[in-house]
Amino acid sequence: MTAAVTYEHIKTCKQSGARLGRVHTPHGIIETPAFMPVGTQATVKTMSPEELKEMDAQIILSNTYHLFIRPGHELVQAAGGLHKFMNWDRPILTDSGGFQVFSLSGIRKITEEGVQFKSHLNGDKLFLSPEKAMEIQNALGADIIMAFDECPPYPAEYSYIKASLERTSRWAERCLSSHAGKETQGLFAIIQGGMHEDLRRLSAEQLTSMDFPGYAIGGLSVGEPKHLMYEVLDYTTPLMPVNKPRYLMGVGSPDALIEGAIRGIDMFDCVLPTRIARNGTCMTSSGRLVIRNAKYAKDLGPLDPECSCYTCRNYSRAYIRHLIKADETFGIRLTTYHNLHFLLQLMRDVRKAISEDRLLDFRDAFFTSYGLHEN
Numbered sequence: 001m002t003a004a005v006t007y008e009h010i011k012t013c014k015q016s017g018a019r020l021g022r023v024h025t026p027h028g029i030i031e032t033p034a035f036m037p038v039g040t041q042a043t044v045k046t047m048s049p050e051e052l053k054e055m056d057a058q059i060i061l062s063n064t065y066h067l068f069i070r071p072g073h074e075l076v077q078a079a080g081g082l083h084k085f086m087n088w089d090r091p092i093l094t095d096s097g098g099f100q101v102f103s104l105s106g107i108r109k110i111t112e113e114g115v116q117f118k119s120h121l122n123g124d125k126l127f128l129s130p131e132k133a134m135e136i137q138n139a140l141g142a143d144i145i146m147a148f149d150e151c152p153p154y155p156a157e158y159s160y161i162k163a164s165l166e167r168t169s170r171w172a173e174r175c176l177s178s179h180a181g182k183e184t185q186g187l188f189a190i191i192q193g194g195m196h197e198d199l200r201r202l203s204a205e206q207l208t209s210m211d212f213p214g215y216a217i218g219g220l221s222v223g224e225p226k227h228l229m230y231e232v233l234d235y236t237t238p239l240m241p242v243n244k245p246r247y248l249m250g251v252g253s254p255d256a257l258i259e260g261a262i263r264g265i266d267m268f269d270c271v272l273p274t275r276i277a278r279n280g281t282c283m284t285s286s287g288r289l290v291i292r293n294a295k296y297a298k299d300l301g302p303l304d305p306e307c308s309c310y311t312c313r314n315y316s317r318a319y320i321r322h323l324i325k326a327d328e329t330f331g332i333r334l335t336t337y338h339n340l341h342f343l344l345q346l347m348r349d350v351r352k353a354i355s356e357d358r359l360l361d362f363r364d365a366f367f368t369s370y371g372l373h374e375n
């Protein structure tokens, strides 16, 4: 039986080594490199599915941890699964919950079996394990699901990171066996190993020997300096199979998306565009713009003169600033729409630059205009 999720390599950029590809899933094809908007609680905050399609979001993310504690994966399953529940008929990826347990719930205890923790909502004692994470993600029905892993804290002792990645590999094995027979979903493993080349190699070897349909790089975008993240990518992506999707978790900012693509990454996700939109910070072609700033009070121009999105075609900075200052939800909808469109458009431009073998030139031009000089 053919795997539910497969990678099709289209071409490699002659100038940068970045690759153009397609990820085939049961709910459609994803042109890569791709940015995935995050819809943690079964919604990309304030956006409708129609608006997400309008900006051509190809795939969105949702979170196992959040949907497990509320409304519960059984309810979503009874509603026909996550696609039906949230009226999204394109691909969905769910994270496995491990990372959210560590970043959200206070009390927790890690054992070989799994993780005991308290719900950050009501303090209920809960438990997640590789098997439980597979049961939940199977009930939710996402096209791509993630193995249950531990993202070690940053920084952490070498010995802790080594022991943790070895357990993550044993957990990956358990995910594979409990997922067996449910090939309607593609199960990706997550490479750990902190910022150590030998440990990244060890994790990659252990996981690629188990033959997953796709591989993610975890343990990054956890507070480390950007140059360190790029260094880890420099020696980790070459360890990953060329014929499988490569997903960098939790990244990111416009510069990180471009630098990640140059290093062979195919898929990215980040809460940044939606999160900063809620306090009125916008990504524009000449850098970040904080709309609350008084200098925009009478500015009747668009958020970004270079942008063709719904927000920039119909509303002024003065109007959006007024809405944000007045705490009007429509203001957040307009900044969210623009920020998501900005990153989705950036990835369309990246794919075009790869197809024309000029991604390094594109990066230099983008960084100059965005105000990112080599630091």
Ligand SMILES: O=c1[nH]cnc2cc3nc(NCc4cccs4)[nH]c3cc12
Binding pocket: 095, 096, 098, 099, 103, 149, 150, 151, 190, 217, 218, 219, 220, 221, 222, 249, 250, 251, 270, 271
């Ligand atoms: O190793 C990981 N395993 C599974 N999920 C993750 C999600 C991740 N998201 C970020 N960074 C983005 C952030 C989102 C919220 C706080 S940091 N880094 C991440 C690492 C992992």
Ligand SMILES: [Zn+2]
Binding pocket: 303, 304, 307, 308, 309, 310, 311, 312, 313, 338, 341
């Ligand atoms: Zn715009």
